[in-house]
Amino acid sequence: MKMIHRVKKAFPTLLVLYEIMVCSQAAESIHVPTVVAQIPPTKAQEITTIQPSIAEPKLEEPPVHSNKIELGATNITQSYEDENPTKYKPIFPSPNPRLKGPFFEEGSELTHVTARVGSTINLDCRIGLLGDKTVTWTQVKNQNINLLTVGKNTHSKDERIHLAFRYPNNYRLQISYVTKRDEGIYACQVATYPPKVKRIHLTITAPEVRIVDESGREVHERHYRQGSSLLLTCLATSVGFMENEPDRNIISWKHGARILSQGSSLNITKESDSAVSVLTITPLEKRNSGNYTCTVGNLAARTVAVHVINGELPAAVQTAGVHFKSSNSTLLLVIFTLCSLLR
Numbered sequence: 001m002k003m004i005h006r007v008k009k010a011f012p013t014l015l016v017l018y019e020i021m022v023c024s025q026a027a028e029s030i031h032v033p034t035v036v037a038q039i040p041p042t043k044a045q046e047i048t049t050i051q052p053s054i055a056e057p058k059l060e061e062p063p064v065h066s067n068k069i070e071l072g073a074t075n076i077t078q079s080y081e082d083e084n085p086t087k088y089k090p091i092f093p094s095p096n097p098r099l100k101g102p103f104f105e106e107g108s109e110l111t112h113v114t115a116r117v118g119s120t121i122n123l124d125c126r127i128g129l130l131g132d133k134t135v136t137w138t139q140v141k142n143q144n145i146n147l148l149t150v151g152k153n154t155h156s157k158d159e160r161i162h163l164a165f166r167y168p169n170n171y172r173l174q175i176s177y178v179t180k181r182d183e184g185i186y187a188c189q190v191a192t193y194p195p196k197v198k199r200i201h202l203t204i205t206a207p208e209v210r211i212v213d214e215s216g217r218e219v220h221e222r223h224y225r226q227g228s229s230l231l232l233t234c235l236a237t238s239v240g241f242m243e244n245e246p247d248r249n250i251i252s253w254k255h256g257a258r259i260l261s262q263g264s265s266l267n268i269t270k271e272s273d274s275a276v277s278v279l280t281i282t283p284l285e286k287r288n289s290g291n292y293t294c295t296v297g298n299l300a301a302r303t304v305a306v307h308v309i310n311g312e313l314p315a316a317v318q319t320a321g322v323h324f325k326s327s328n329s330t331l332l333l334v335i336f337t338l339c340s341l342l343r
Contacts, residue, residue, distance in 0.1 A: 101129020102190050104198045105169075111199070115178050116240045117206040117299045122164070123173040125188035125198055134191040135171045137163070141184035148173065148186075180204050207296040210235045211304045221305040229282035232304060234294035236275045241268075251277040254293040284308045 105126040115121040127135060137148040148156045149163040164174040175182055183204045190196040212233050213219050224230055236251055250268065253260040260279070267276045281288055289308045295301040
């Protein structure tokens with residue numbers, strides 16, 4: 001009885017399974033037609049070329065080992081290799097010395113300056129980006145260093161030398177009435193570490209004066225017979241002609257302290273920066289004895305002592321080859337003697 005009861009209870013389930021099996025076999029026996037869609041060629045090409053857009057991962061590139069910065073007209077470029085390739089250092093431009101400061105606007109090269117004796121000379125020292133640094137001027141001569149200025153204050157005991165500062169940054173050294181002893185090296189120095197120095201070589205030119213006699217020999221003392229003629233020539237070189245200075249005032253003659261306004265002639269050659277003046281006095285008298293001085297302005301002078309003797313010249317003076325004006329008879333006697341010796 002129990003068996004029959006269990007079969008009746010499971011009969012609905014078995015019926016459902018049977019229906020499923022029948023339906024599946026029927027589905028397999030049914031033929032389903034295949035439908036192919038007709039797509040125009042242009043559309044088909046567009047469909048085939050469409051690719052899925054997949055974003056590729058971007059790899060971080062290492063920083064570039066070069067940098068270029070443009071500052072006005074200055075290009076600063078620096079490149080270097082990192083000692084450690086796994087570690088990157090920041091890149092900084094190489095500084096321009098003129099941007100860092102302090103610096104000399106005219107450069108730190110040695111400069112040559114020439115001045116004439118008696119003139120006023122200005123030695124310029126323009127400094128950029130000075131900041132709080134101190135500027136000094138020194139003179140180097142014969143291995144000695146003389147301190148001239150510190151900052152804007154003058155320390156030289158020579159009143160001709162002082163600092164003539166010009167706004168905004170020109171530490172100008174001014175020397176008035178320059179002389180030959182002012183020649184040498186002048187250094188404009190900025191108190192940095194190491195110090196920054198600009199050197200200027202100052203050369204002083206002065207006229208050179210010589211007095212020569214009739215034969216062209218340089219003389220310092222002359223003896224003449226009374227009644228003879230005096231002829232002295234003053235040769236001046238490196239005169240340094242001034243534009244507004246009259247030529248007639250370049251060379252002058254003095255007898256003692258008295259300026260001679262007559263008896264002299266002047267010949268000037270500006271191309272060679274030279275001048276020649278000839279002094280003539282005839283006939284000579286005792287009062288013409290004394291010192292005769294040839295001067296070039298107040299820059300240079302040369303003096304010769306003149307002795308006018310009444311009568312015969314001393315033997316010592318004659319043997320020394322000192323000039324005197326002899327008479328015509330004596331001259332004829334000398335010529336006759338020479339002719340006799342040549343026979």
